[in-house]
Amino acid sequence: MSRIFTAAGAVALLLLSASPGFSGSSRTVVLPEKVDMLILPAASALTFKAFKPGGAVAAQFTGSVIVSGTYYYGDVFESGSSDDPALFIVPDRTTMARLPRFKREDAPSLISLANAAAFAKGVLSPAVIAALKNGKTEFVTGKISVHADQFEAGVACHDPYISARFVSVEGAAAPFKAAALDQPDC
Numbered sequence: 001m002s003r004i005f006t007a008a009g010a011v012a013l014l015l016l017s018a019s020p021g022f023s024g025s026s027r028t029v030v031l032p033e034k035v036d037m038l039i040l041p042a043a044s045a046l047t048f049k050a051f052k053p054g055g056a057v058a059a060q061f062t063g064s065v066i067v068s069g070t071y072y073y074g075d076v077f078e079s080g081s082s083d084d085p086a087l088f089i090v091p092d093r094t095t096m097a098r099l100p101r102f103k104r105e106d107a108p109s110l111i112s113l114a115n116a117a118a119f120a121k122g123v124l125s126p127a128v129i130a131a132l133k134n135g136k137t138e139f140v141t142g143k144i145s146v147h148a149d150q151f152e153a154g155v156a157c158h159d160p161y162i163s164a165r166f167v168s169v170e171g172a173a174a175p176f177k178a179a180a181l182d183q184p185d186c
Helices: 002-018 116-123 126-133
Strands: 027-030 037-040 047-051 058-062 064-074 086-091 111-114 139-156 159-170
Touching: 064 116, 064 159, 086 116, 086 139, 111 116, 111 139, 116 159, 126 139
Parallel strands: 111 159
Antiparallel strands: 027 037, 047 058, 058 139, 064 086, 064 139, 086 111, 139 159
């Protein structure tokens, strides 16, 4: 009887491993100029698409991931401009386990998200948006989970980065005012 269960388990594993999207081990992508190697965890929903055109040292990925962590929206780096607010998420460990990681470099501490205006509209109240625009508030921060796609991972100014596009909010977030982040120049 145990041989039947063992054989059935082996057949199930064989069928599962042949299924699209299943990988029993991590996948790797060597960045242009062999600057570094990206390792995609087996559990990642992302798939390597192409290298970023124009000579950039970056890989682009298809797929979407729920990114959870602490968001920062507004004039995060104290540039004095509220016309083009930045959106970043400092991801939690669960999120980082689903994203590409660098073999030689330390993991980026934050993910830059495009589509910040859609984020603001979906998360922030009109009063908070007004306070950001008129400079009464530099930026807001809070805990959140978002759907993101169009991931890119690369190296710029000798620093690894991960960026993506904000798609939608998963659940709710409560913004609150915070002090500015200290970010070194490139």
